[in-house]
C-alpha cells in the first residue's frame with residue numbers, strides 16, 4: 059500500500075500520534091532525511107493552512123511513492139510503538155515481527171510515553187503476530203528484518219535505506235547528528251546550507267589575499283559563491299564557544315531588515331564551521347573611523363546616514379512582536395557598510411531574546427558577554443540585560459563617530475568614553491571642539507551636527523537605564539534633525 063492510499067482513520071490517528079511533541083520532526087529529519095529547511099517548510103505550510111504537520115509530511119513523502127512498509131520501518135527505528143500499532147493493519151503481516159521485537163524488548167523508547175498514554179489506535183494489536191517468512195521482494199536488512207527496495211526516489215528526500223544521512227554528513231562531528239545539532243538544524247532551518255568545499259573554492263582556498271579581518275571567533279574571508287560576493291566567517295576549530303556563536307548567529311540573524319547584515323548560509327560539514335554573509339564592500343565602521351582603509355574620511359552626511367541606519371535597525375530589533383532582540387555587542391566593528399555606506403548591523407553571536415511582555419524590563423543573565431567599554435554599569439555589575447544595553451552602546455558609538463575618540467583610552471584621565479563625555483558636559487566644554495580632527499576646521503566641518511551626536515550620546519549613556527531613550531525615540535530624534543539640516547555636507 060502506498061502512503062497516499064492509507065485508510066483515512068489510520069492516517070488521521072498517525073497524524074495525531076506524531077503531532078504530539080513534534081515526533082513528526084524526528085521522523086522527517088532523522089529518518090526520512092529531509093533537510094532542516096524542508097522540515098521548516100512543512101511546519102510553516104501546515105501552520106498556514108491550520109493542518110496537521112504530519113499530514114503535510116505524509117503528503118510530501120507520499121508523492122515520492124513511498125509505501126506503508128517503509129514508514130513502518132522508520133517508525134520501528136523511532137521505537138514509536140503506538141504509531142506502529144496504528145499502522146500495522148496497513149502493512150504486510152511479515153512486518154509485524156518488527157513490532158513484536160519492540161514489544162518484547164524492554165528498551166522501547168521512553169519518548170513514546172506521551173503517545174502511549176494517549177494511544178487511541180483504531181486497531182490494537184494483541185502482540186501475537188505470526189513470524190511468516192519475508193516476501194522475496196525484500197532484499198536489504200534492517201535490524202535483522204529485510205526491507206523493500208522498490209520505492210521510487212525521484213524527489214529531494216533520500217531513501218530511508220541510504221546509510222549516509224544529509225544531516226550526519228553535515229554535522230561538524232562528522233558522525234550522526236546528535237540531538238543538539240538536530241535542535242540547531244530545526245531552528246535554523248530557513249538558512250541555506252553550503253558545502254565546505256564550495257566555500258573553500260569561493261575563497262580561493264582561504265587565501266590570505268582574501269582575508270578581510272579577524273575577530274574573537276575566527277577569520278573572515280572575501281569570496282565569490284555562485285557569482286555572489288560573500289564574506290565567509292570561518293570559525294576557529296579550537297574555539298569551544300563556536301557552537302554557541304554559531305547557534306546564536308543562525309537562530310537570531312534571521313530577522314530581515316535593510317540594516318541587518320544578511321546571513322546567506324552556513325556550513326557545518328567541514329573541519330571548521332562557517333557562516334556566510336553578504337559582502338560589505340565598505341568594510342566596518344571601525345575601519346572607516348580609524349582610517350584603516352584607502353577610503354577618504356566619512357563626511358557628516360555619511361555619518362548621519364550611518365547613525366540613522368543603525369538606529370533604524372536597532373529599533374526594529376527592540377520592537378519585535380513583544381520580544382525584543384537585544385544585540386548585546388553594538389560597536390563600530392560590528393557595523394558593516396555596503397558600497398553606498400548603508401550600515402548593517404552584524405555579529406549576532408551574543409544576541410539574546412529579550413524580556414517577554416511589557417511588564418518585564420530586563421533579563422538576568424548568568425554571564426556578561428560583550429565589549430566592556432560599550433556596556434553599562436547595570437549590565438556589568440548586576441547582569442541585567444535589556445534593550446537599554448544596546449542603547450548605551452549606541453550612545454558610545456555616536457560619540458566615537460563624531461569625535462573618533464577611543465571608547466577606551468588608557469592614556470586619558472577618564473579612560474571610558476562613556477564617562478569622559480559626562481565629565482566634558484559637566485565642565486561645559488563645547489563638544490564641537492572635539493569634532494573629528496580630520497574634518498574640524500575644514501569646509502566639511504559641521505559643529506551643530508557634532509553637538510547633536512554628542513547630545514544623543516550623552517542621553518543614551520545615562521547611568522540609570524530608565525533615563526535613557528528607547529531606540530525608537532533616538533530614531534525619531536534623528537529623523538527630526540534631518541529636515542532643517544538637509545544640506546549638511
Ligand SMILES: Nc1ncnc2c1ncn2[C@@H]1O[C@H](COP(=O)(O)OP(=O)(O)OP(=O)(O)O)[C@@H](O)[C@H]1O
Pocket residue numbers: 270271272273274275276277278289291319335336337338339341342345387391392394404405
Ligand atoms: N560581511 C562582511 N563584509 C566585509 N567585511 C566583514 C564582514 N564581516 C566581517 N568583516 C570584517 O571582518 C572583521 C572581523 O569580523 P568578526 O565579526 O569576526 O569580528 P569582530 O566583530 O571584529 O570581533 P568579535 O567578533 O571578536 O567581536 C570585521 O572587523 C570586518 O572588518
